[in-house]
Amino acid sequence: MHFSTALAAILSGASLASAHFSVIYPWWRGDSFKTQWTYPCGGVNQSISNNNRTLWPLDGGAIVFHGSHPWAQTYVNMGLGNNVTSLKVPLVPPFNQTGKGTFCFPHVHIPDEVKPNITEGGNATLQVIQLSTTGGALYNCMDITFSSKAKNPESNVCFNSTGVGAANLDYPDVVPEPKTTTTAGADTLKSSMGAMAAVVAAGMAVLFA
Ligand SMILES: *[C@@H]1O[C@H](CO)[C@@H](O)[C@H](O)[C@H]1NC(C)=O
Ligand SMILES: *[C@@H]1O[C@H](CO)[C@@H](O)[C@H](O)[C@H]1NC(C)=O
Ligand SMILES: *[C@@H]1O[C@H](CO)[C@@H](O)[C@H](O)[C@H]1NC(C)=O
Ligand SMILES: *[C@@H]1O[C@H](CO)[C@@H](O)[C@H](O)[C@H]1NC(C)=O
Ligand SMILES: *[C@@H]1O[C@H](CO)[C@@H](O)[C@H](O)[C@H]1NC(C)=O
Ligand SMILES: *[C@@H]1O[C@H](CO)[C@@H](O)[C@H](O)[C@H]1NC(C)=O
Ligand SMILES: *[C@@H]1O[C@H](CO)[C@@H](O)[C@H](O)[C@H]1NC(C)=O
Numbered sequence: 001m002h003f004s005t006a007l008a009a010i011l012s013g014a015s016l017a018s019a020h021f022s023v024i025y026p027w028w029r030g031d032s033f034k035t036q037w038t039y040p041c042g043g044v045n046q047s048i049s050n051n052n053r054t055l056w057p058l059d060g061g062a063i064v065f066h067g068s069h070p071w072a073q074t075y076v077n078m079g080l081g082n083n084v085t086s087l088k089v090p091l092v093p094p095f096n097q098t099g100k101g102t103f104c105f106p107h108v109h110i111p112d113e114v115k116p117n118i119t120e121g122g123n124a125t126l127q128v129i130q131l132s133t134t135g136g137a138l139y140n141c142m143d144i145t146f147s148s149k150a151k152n153p154e155s156n157v158c159f160n161s162t163g164v165g166a167a168n169l170d171y172p173d174v175v176p177e178p179k180t181t182t183t184a185g186a187d188t189l190k191s192s193m194g195a196m197a198a199v200v201a202a203g204m205a206v207l208f209a
Contacts, residue, residue: 021072021130024102025064025153026054026142029125040127041141046083053143055150056126058118060091062158064104065128065140071098072130073169076108080117084125087141089114096169097130101161106152122146 020033028044029052035043063076074097079087091108110118118124126142152158 042139055147056144075129087127099164104158
């Protein structure tokens with residue numbers, strides 16, 4: 001098998017192995033289950049016919065999603081505008097979302113430095129990213145319109161399932177040294193093996209990181 005084909009197989013296998021997550025509030029842009037690993041919005045583009053904006057309070061509001069991993073490093077970002085492709089405003093620090101089920105932040109605040117940019121009727125896109133334990137990244141986006149008429153979701157929509165919450169992100173301080181090979185051989189062979197190992201390592205990193 002051609003090496004890039006093998007790598008593609010590894011990568012698609014990794015994608016299929018990842019469980020999915022869905023966004024419940026604000027209404028997600030669309031069903032992303034088949035393409036959720038696509039940056040930045042899980043493979044769901046904004047189109048004229050797919051422009052389902054949820055009214056969201058001017059000072060921020062609730063975000064509800066349904067996680068399907070035992071835990072996932074999670075990001076919530078925002079991009080301002082009508083047809084956003086760059087979501088550069090973090091709304092919460094990266095956190096460890098624990099447990100499978102519904103997770104709700106009742107009120108995610110707009111950062112102070114972005115508040116002057118928010119206007120009644122202005123549009124934005126919110127993005128939730130979940131990294132699985134093996135390093136797969138899953139994306140979902142929600143299109144919103146800032147509005148003083150926005151209503152927060154009821155408590156039967158915004159809740160944390162039993163066993164669902166957040167924990168500290170806790171990575172070990174020491175990164176283990178990768179194993180090195182000591183096989184002797186011609187320098188050219190060694191260097192081509194080294195290059196190949198790097199490609200394999202890259203594939204493995206995607207799969208096992
Ligand atoms: C979304 O848009 C990108 C960039 O224009 C395009 O490459 C991709 O095929 C589109 N995806 C879908 C599902 O339409
Ligand atoms: C957003 O931009 C894409 C690509 O530029 C375009 O195809 C799409 O129609 C736009 N969506 C809206 C709602 O304007
Ligand atoms: C648009 O959002 C509403 C909820 O606000 C939902 O009931 C409806 O199914 C959504 N439409 C589409 C096309 O996703
Ligand atoms: C907010 O507005 C300022 C001034 O127009 C602009 O420079 C900045 O990029 C905007 N920020 C965002 C997140 O759109
Ligand atoms: C926000 O999006 C809606 C729906 O696409 C559009 O009608 C409205 O003009 C947009 N608002 C602004 C300020 O561009
Ligand atoms: C869900 O858990 C998170 C993390 O502990 C917390 O910030 C949030 O307020 C909880 N949601 C509800 C509805 O209690
Ligand atoms: C996230 O929390 C879970 C449950 O407490 C824990 O097992 C896991 O190691 C945490 N992940 C990180 C990266 O801290």
